[in-house]
Amino acid sequence: MEDVAPDDRVSVTVVLRRRADADLGAVRDTDPAERRRRFAELAGADPHEADAVERYLEDAGLEVSTDLARRTVTATGTTSQAQAAFGVSLGRYQAHGATYRGREGQVQLPAQLAEYATAVLGLDDRRQGRAHLQQGDTLSEDDLPDLGAPASTLLPDPPAVAAHAATVPKPQPLWTTQVAELYDFPTDVDGSGQTIAILEFGGGYTDPDLDGYFTKIGVKRPKILSVGVDGGKNSPGQDADGEVLLDIEVAATIAQKATIAVYFAPNSDQGFVDAISTAVHDSVNNPSVVSISWGGPEDDWTVQARTAMEEAFADAAALGVTVLCAAGDHGAGDASRRRDGERRVDYPAASPHVVACGGTALIGASSQITAETVWNDHDGWATGGGVSRIFPTPHWQRIDEPGLLLVDGFAGRGVPDVAGNADIATGYVILVHGNWGPVGGTSAVAPLYAGLVALINQATPTPIGAQFPISLYAASASQLDGLVRDITAGDNSTPKTGDLGPAVTGYQADKGWDPCTGHGSVRGRGLRDFFVGSLA
Template sequence: MATRKSTPRAISQPRIVLPGSEKAPLTNQPAEVPLSPGKKITVSIIVKCRQQLKVANFLGAKRLTRAKFRQQYGADSGTVKLIRSFAKEYGLTISPDTPAPECRTVKLTGTVANFERAFGVTLTHRSFQGNTYRVREGSITLPAELAGHVEAVLGLDNRPQAEPHFRIAGERGNAAARAAQGTGFATPHALPAASASTSYTPPQIAQLYQFPANATAKGQTIGIIELGGGYRTTDLASYFKSLGQTTPKVTAVSVDGGKNSPSNANSADGEVMLDIEVAAAVAPGANIAVYFAPNTDQGFVDAVTTAVHDSANNPSVISISWGSAEANWTQQAMTALDSACQAAAALGITITVAAGDNGSTDGGTGNNVDFPASSPHVLGCGGTKLEGNGSTISSEVVWNELSSNEGATGGGVSNVFALPTWQTGANVPKPTTSAGGRGVPDVAGNADPSTGYNVLVDGQSLVIGGTSAVAPLWAGLIAVANAQNGKSAGFLQPQIYKANSQSAFRDVTSGNNGAFSAGPGWDACTGLGSPIANRLIAAVAPSKASKPGRQTKTSGKSARPA
C-alpha cells in the first residue's frame, strides 16, 4: 500500500503580520556580506500562555507551584502541534534543546533559505562596527492558522540587543559597555588602577544600608543573567578570602550556546565579576547561578525564561544588569521578556534590573527609559552617590556625572508600559505616549563610580560603579530577606509602595539625572530611595492578607523637570 502524503496546509494559507515584529531599516546602511542560504540557524518561537496570567492573583504569600504553572500557563499542546506541522512543511525541525512546556518556547532549526520562506523575511549579513551580523528588516509573517498563537519569533536577527550597565572609575564614556558588546577595544589596554575619591567593599555598603549584622542567605540561590563575559574561580577564591568570607558556590548555566568565557578586564568580565561579587558578598551563604546567553533578543529572553523555570538551581531572586532603551527593542521581544517576568512573579521569584547609566536620555534623543527595567513586573534599580563610614551615611544624592562624561542614573517614564495601580499615588510624570506611564526606577543604591565598589576582575583590582552594581545589591538584600522571612518576597512592588513601607527607605531628595530632579517621595531618579535593610526585610515579608491596591499618596512633589 502506498504511503499517504500529507496535504500542505500552512503553505497554501493567507499570510498575516506578526504584531510587534517590525524592525526598522539600519540607518547607516552598512555593507552587505553574502549569506549562505544553506547555513543552519536556530530560532525561538514564543507561544502564548494557555490562559491569561494575572499577576495580581499572586501577591503576598500566594504562589503557584511549578507543576501548577505548567498545567495552567504552559504552552498549549494544540498550539505546539500546529507549529510542528508548520515547521515540517517548511523543512524545519524541532531543536533537541527545546525546553519544557512551561517555558512556552519552541526552538526550530533549519537553513536560512527555509526560514526566509517560513516567515516571509529576507536575511542578510551586514558588517558594521567591526563585526558581521545576520540582519532582517520589516515584519515577520505567519500562516493564518497561527494567528493569535504566537507571541514572538526571535533569532532571525542576531545583532546585539543590550549593553551592560557598569562603569569603571576613571573611564570616561561607556567604553567598557562598548567593549562588552564587541564594539569597543580591539585589543586590551591599560585600565585605571583601583582608585576613586571613595570606594567600598560590598560588605561596607551593606553596613551603610543597615543589613543585619551576620546576615546570611543560606538556602537561597541568586540567579544572574549575563550576555557575555565570564568569571574565573581563582579570582572568586582570592576576592572572598580578602573579605574574610567563604567563597560561594557558583554554577554556570549555558543558554543557546552561551558559556562562561572569561577573557580580560576590557570585556564583559567586569560585569560578570561585579554581579557575582556584590550579590554574594552582601548575601553570605547564598548560591549563585549564572545564566550565560548570546547578546541577542533571543538570547536575552531565553536566558530569563531558563532562569525562571530552573527547577534544579531554583533561584528565588534574579539579577539583570543588561538592557537598552525601549526604542531599541521590537514590541514582540519586549512582550516575550515581560511575559517571562510575569511568570517569575507567579512563582514567587523577584527580578531586580539596572535602570541604565546614561541619565534621562538613556543614550538616545529626548527622554527614554531602559528595558527591561521598565517592565512593571521587575524591580527597577536606580543609582546614587553614597558617602559614609561604618553604619553612618553622611551624604546620598542622585548619581549624575554627566558633566565629566562618566554617566548618571537612568530614570523616567515608560512609553510602552502603562502606569501600574501600585504607582498611582506616586506622582509619576505624564508619559509622552498614551500607552505609557510606568515610572522608573522603583528603588536605588550606590552606583557612582567615584564612590564605587572594590572588585577583582581577571586578576586586576578595580573600582566599578553603574546601576549594574545596584541590581545585584538589591538581589542580595532580597535573598537575605527570603532567608530570614522563611518565604520568598516574590512580586514585591505593590507591597513596598504602600504607605506603611515608606520607613524602609532612605528618601534621596537631592540631585537630578538630566530631565528629572529628586524630591520627597518617589522620583524618576532614585524611585522610593535606597534601602534601610533591616526595615525592608520586614516590609517584604509575605502576608496572606496582602491584596493588590493603590499606593497611598505621599506628600511633596516626587519628580519634576530639572
Template sequence: MVNKHPLPGSERKAEEGSKVVGQCDPSERIEVFVMVRRQQQAQFNALMSRIEAGDPGVKPLSREAFAKDYGAAPEDLAKVKTFAAAHGLTVVREDPAARSVLLSGTIAQFQSAFAVKLEHYEHHTTGQFRGRTGTISVPDDLHGVVEAVLGLDNRPPARPHFRIRPPFQPAKGHQVSFTPPQIAALYQYPQGDGSGQCVGIVELGGGYNTSDLKSYFASLGVGSPTVKSVGVDQGSNQPSGDPSGPDGEVTLDVEIVGSIAPGATVAVYFTQNSDAGFIDAVSRAIHDTTNKPSVISISWGGPESNWTSQSLQAFNSALQSAAALGVTVCVASGDSGSSDGVSSGNEVDFPSSSPYVLACGGTNLTASGTSITHEVVWNDGSQGGATGGGVSRAFPVPVWQQGLSSTSAKGVKMPLSGRGVPDVAGDASPVTGYSVLIDGTQTVVGGTSAVAPLWAALIARINAAKGQPVGFINPKLYKAAGVCNDITQGNNGSYEASVGWDACTGLGSPNGQKVAAAL
C-alpha cells in the same frame, strides 16, 4: 494555497546608522525560537491583577503547577512542530513552561518558513549582525497561536551597565571605594547570609575566573558561595581576560551577590547578546526546576526603542511569569542618564521598564564610619555616566505607581504617563564605587549594574530569614512609607530628585531592616 499572516509586533526597520554589507549564506545553520500563547490567559490575567494589587491572599505558584496551568497548550506546541517538519526544520527542544520551541535549520529554510530575507548588516557601534526588515509571516494554523519568533536576526539589543573608575582624579570630591559588605552595612541590611536561597544572574557575554572569586572572598573573610555556570543556547562562561569588557560585568555581579549572601547558591546563566538569547536565558532562570532561583539579577539592557514590540511583549510576559512564581527580578536602570544614550529625547532602559521587575537606579554615597552622611543622585557628567530613569513609552502606569509625578530638571511636576523608572536605588557612582577583583586586577567599579545584585542579595537574605520568597515586592514597597532613604538632591539630565518617588532614584536607597520588616 497557504495564507500568510504578518506576526503582530514583528516589524523591523533598518537601524539608523547601519548598512547592508552582504548576503547570508543560505546553507548556514541557525537556531530560532518560536513562542506560543499562554493557556488560560484570562485566568492568568485575573491572578496577575491580584498580584499587582499586592493581595496578601495570593501564594506563589510552584513551577510544576505553573507549567501545567499557564504554560503552552500541548496542541499549540504540536502545531509548531508540524509546521517545522513541513519546512525541514528540526526541533532542538521544547519548554512548555516557557512556552517556547527552539528550531534549527538553514537560513534558506527559515527565510522560506517565515517569509523573511536575512542579510548581514554593519553598525558603527554594535558591529556586524544578521538582520531583516519588514515583518515575519506565519501560516493560518499558527495565526493567533504564535506570539513571537526570535533569533532570525541577532543584533545585540543590550549593553552591560557598569562603569570602571577612570584612572584620573576627578575635579570634584575625593574618591572612595567600598567593599560590598561595607555597603550592606551602611544600608543596614538585616543579618544573615542567604543560605538555602539561589540567586540567578543573567549574563550576555564574558565570564568569571574561579581564582578571582576564591581570592576575593578570602580577602573579605567571607565564605565562598557555590557559584554554578549554566550555559543557555550557545552561551558559556568564557572570561576574555579584559576587565573592561563583559568580564567586568559578570565578576562584579557575582562578587556583590556572593560577598553579601555567601550562603546562597549563585547560578550564572550565560547566553548571547540577542533578543532571543536574552529572553531565553531569563525564561530558563525563571523556570529552572534544578536551581530554583528565588531572585534574579539582570544588569544588561537597552533603550526601549531598540526592541521590536514582539520582543518587548515576549520578554515582559516571561517577567510576568516570574511574578506569578514568586521570583523577584532586580534590573539595572542604565548608566546614560535620562536619554539612555539615544541621540535625541529621553528613553528608559528595558527590561528595567517592565512593570514586573524592581528597577534599580543609582546614587553617589558619602559615609563616615558606619553611617551615610550624604547621598545624591548619581550623575558624573556626560563622560562619567548617570543613573537611568524616566517614563516608559511602552508600558502604562502600574497600579502601585498611580498618582505619582516625575519632576523635570526645571522643577516642573508632571503626572506619570507611563511606568516610572526606577523603583529603588543604591550606590552606583564609580567615584564612590565597589572594590572588586576582575581578571586578577583590583578594580573600582560603579554603574547601576552594581545596584541590581546589591538589591538581589538583600532579597536573598530576607527570603532566607523568612523561609519563603517575598516574590513581586513592588506593590508592598510603594505602600510602605519610609523604608528607603529618600534621595532629594541631584538630577539625571532631564529629571530631578524630589521628596518621595522620583525618576532618578525611585523611592530611594534601601534601609535593609525596614525593607525586611515591610515585606
C-alpha cells in the same frame, strides 16, 4: 548587505500564547514549592497548539524542542531551511559599527499557526543591550580600603562633595560588605536555601579571580553554577568580564550561603527572552530572585521582543520570583543612538513587572551617611530614570504627584523604584583578570539588592516576589521612613559629550518618589522586618 551562507546554522525561538484557560492567579495561589511543576498546566502553552507548530517546523526540516511552561518551540537548522519555514530572506548587515544577521520581509507562518505565535526571535541576531557599569583605575594592594574600617569613614566628606561638579573627589572605594553596613543589611541571615539567578550576555569568570576575591574578604566561595542558553557560555577574556564578576562578587558577598546561577546567553533579543524565561522556569536550581545589569533604551527593542519579555516577567511575578534590573548609567537620555536629546528610560528596567534600580552618591562624616544624592558625574555618567513612553503606569504605582508620570500626555511607568550606591568615587572593589579596582554604575545596584532579597526570602515563609516594590508604593509615609532613605538632592541631566550624544535635560530629585532615585535607597533590616511581618 551580503547574503548569508545557505548552510549556516541558525536557532529560532517561537514564543506561543498562553493556553485559553491560563490562570496566573492560580499559580500564585499554589504552594510555592509546587508552582514551577504545575505552571505548564495552569498558565503554559496549549499542548495541541504547540504540537501543530512543532509538526510544521519539523516538516520544514528543522530540529525542534518544546517547553510548554516557557511557551517556546525552538527550531534549529540551516539558514536556507529557516528562510523557507518563515518566509524571509536573511542577510548580513552593518550598523553602528557592528555586523549582524538580519531579515527582509515579514515573518510568515500558516494562518492558523500565526494565531498561536506571539513572537519569532533569532532570525535577527543584532546586539541588543549593554552592560551598565563604570570601571575605575586599577588599585594596588596598598590602595585597597581597610576591610575592617567603618564604611562611613571611607566616604567623601561634605566639603569634597561641594566641589564635586568642578573637581571629582579622589575615589575612595568600598568593599561590598561596607556598602551593606551603610544600608543596614541584616546580618543574622546568609541566604541559605536561596538561589540568585544572574543573567549575562557576554564575558565570563575565572576561578582565580573568584578564589582571590573571596579569600581576600574572608568568605568561603559560594556555589557558582554556569547555565548556557542558546549556545551562550562562560567565556572569560572579554570586556564584559567586569560585569560578570561584579554581579557575582557583589551578590555573593551579600548572600554568602546562597547558590549563584549565572545564565549566559547571546546579546540579542532572542538571547534576552530565552535567558529570562530559562531562569524564571528553572525547576532544577529554583531561583527566587533574578538580577539583570544589562539593557538599552526602551524604543531600541522590537515590539515582539518586549512582548515576549513581558510575558516572561509576568511568569516570574506569578512564581514569586523577584526580578531586579539596572536603570542605566547615562542619565535621562540613556545614551540613545538616535542622539535627539529626548528623555528615554532603559529597558528591561521600564517593565512594570521588575524592580528598577537607580544610582546614588554617598556622602559621609564620622560614623554614618550624612547625605545621599542622585548619582551624576556631570560628564555623561549618571543614573537612568524617567517615564516610559511605552508602558502605562501600573495600577500599583501610586505616588503623591501623579503629574510626574506624564510624558506628552501619556501616563507611563516611572523609573526607578529604588536606588543605591553607584558612584565610582565609592565604587565596589572587585577582582577582574587578577587586578583590583572599583566599579560603579547601576549594574552594581541590581545584584546588591538581589542579594538582599535572598536574605529576606530566607527569613520569610514565602518569597516576596513582586511585593517588592509594590509594597513601597502602598506604604504610608511613616512606614516608608523605616524602609527607605528618601533622596532629595541632585538630578540626572547630562551634558553634550562626544561619545554619549547631546545634552539631555533630566529630572530633579525631590521629596517622595522621583524619576532619579525612585523611593530612595533601602534600609535593609527595615525591609526584612516589614516583609517578615506582612507575610507571616
